[in-house]
Amino acid sequence: MRVFTKRLSVAVVCTIAADLCLFRHPLGLGLSLFAFLVGAVAARVDRSNLKAARGWGFVWLALALSGAIEPSGLATFLLVALGWAILALGRMDAPRSLFRGLVRGFSAGIRSLGAAPSDLRRAVYIGRWRAGRAAMPAWVYVVPIAITFAFALLLLPANVVLSRWAIRGAEWVRTRLFDVDLQRILFWSLVGAGVYGILRFRLGRPLPCPTPPATPPAEERRLQELRACLATFLCVNALFLVANATDILYLWGGGTLPDGVTFSAYTHRGAYRLIVAVVLAAFTLEIFLRRGTRQAEHRPARALAYLFVAQNLVMLASAARRLALYADAYGLTRLRAATALWLALVAIGLVLVALRIRRGRTLLFLVEANVASAVLALSLWAVLDVDGFVARFNVERHLSDHSVVMDVDYLEGLGPAALPALARLAREGAGRVAPRAGRAARDMLARARTENSHWASWSLRRALAIRECERLGSREPGG
Helix, strand or coil, X not given: CHHHHHHHHHHHHHHHHHHHHCCCCCCCHHHHHHXXXXXXXXXXXCHHHHHHHHHHHHHXXXXXXXXXXXXXXXXXXXXXXXXXXXXXXXXXXXXCXXXXXXXXXXXXXXXXXXXXXXXXXXXXXXXXXXXXXXXCXXXXXXXXXXXXXXXXXXXXXXXXXXXXXXXXXXXXXXXXXXXXXXXXXXXXXXXXXXXXXXXXXXXXXXXXXCCCCCCCCCHHHHHHHHHHHHHHXXXXXXHHHHHHHHHHHHHHCCCCCCCCCCHHHXXXXXXXXXXXXXXXXXXXXXXXXXXXXXXHHCHHHHHHHHHHHHHHHHHHHHHHHHHHHHHHHHCCCHHHHHHHHHHHHHHHHHHHHHHXXXXXXXXXXXXXXXXXXXXXXXXXXXXXXXXXXXXXHHXXXXXXXXXXXCCHHHHHHCCHHHHHHHHHHHHHCCCCHHHHHHHHHHHHHHHHHHXXXXXXXXXXXXXXXXXXXXXXXXXXXXX
16 A cells, blocks of 8 residues: 555656646647656666666657757657657566567556556455455456447537537536546546556566467456446446437427527437447447357346347437438438438348347358348349439429429439439429529430430430430420
């Protein structure tokens, strides 16, 4: 406990110095002063080991001095990377090389960022689930937090109401509890963890061989992974539940939105972010519930996984609803139609993941089933008249409300499949749209007839489009 308190005190002092020298200040003399302070602390604690890498230590000192001469982001990065490498070189057995020092130093440096929580648990005997069992490693806590944070970054900006709640909550925490901004708290945390990690720097196990022998995971590791899985799915299910509840209330149920939030802004925000979140959810499910893991046979973990799949399907339905409302407001395009197909494929993939978990199938089954569904969906896309459907949808939308803007150039770019829609628009459109549609249909009809005139370039869909165009607008549309 005494050693932990001493290290923590040094880390706090260095954090205060970093706040004075670096936070919200351009790089300069402050960077050099803070680097020299950290270097002095490392030299005081680890003087005997650092002698083995004193040559690179002079390079590190020159980089630290450069902060006061010509500061740069590259020098700052090299200060961290080379500093970790020097600490690693001092602890490595011969032969020593800079490359090995950089690789092992960077790995150990990243691991050392979680040394303070680990040491705290050991100091006060926290984290032991039963007598004689080792303390829980930091990754059991870090992984659920990191995954939940990643989903929050995707879901919160995609939901106007949730993003406003998050901003107001962060503002309340900042003003009522800490009276400092969140950026400064994150800066303090990173610097404190980094300095403490230098005082507690450990290489850990050596680099693995190119072809390490396959060994089954220890039972303790399997239990830790189960706990990380349960914590992750509890957190992300709670986050998805809040997001889906707001969608059900405002997107599907027509609830009254908070002041300052319009229904248009709510529906047209973040459909593609939701898709990315669902894809990430599928990867999370596959990684945690893979065959052979303890959680794959654990009933509560499987129940949470099935609940997560169900919530993601609700999220996909909300994304489809947003996409449909977006198409009603701004028109349909090939990209938006392709997005609908992608939504269907992602939904199929989620169902297949749940089926794999349920029946204990292999990863190969999941890959083959997804490839088969993708090939079938793409084949269906290739056969169906997607361009004609897009053109008909946009024309129907305009004819039902002439105030809606009609992009005739986009319809013309869809090719011969848009001929019937252009002919109808030329006959029933209003204002300047009808003449433009007539000219576009006339030019496209001439090209289509030319292309279909030779047997080698004849196609049934083009012939049907020509026939329908002639039926709707005589032989000269818009005339």
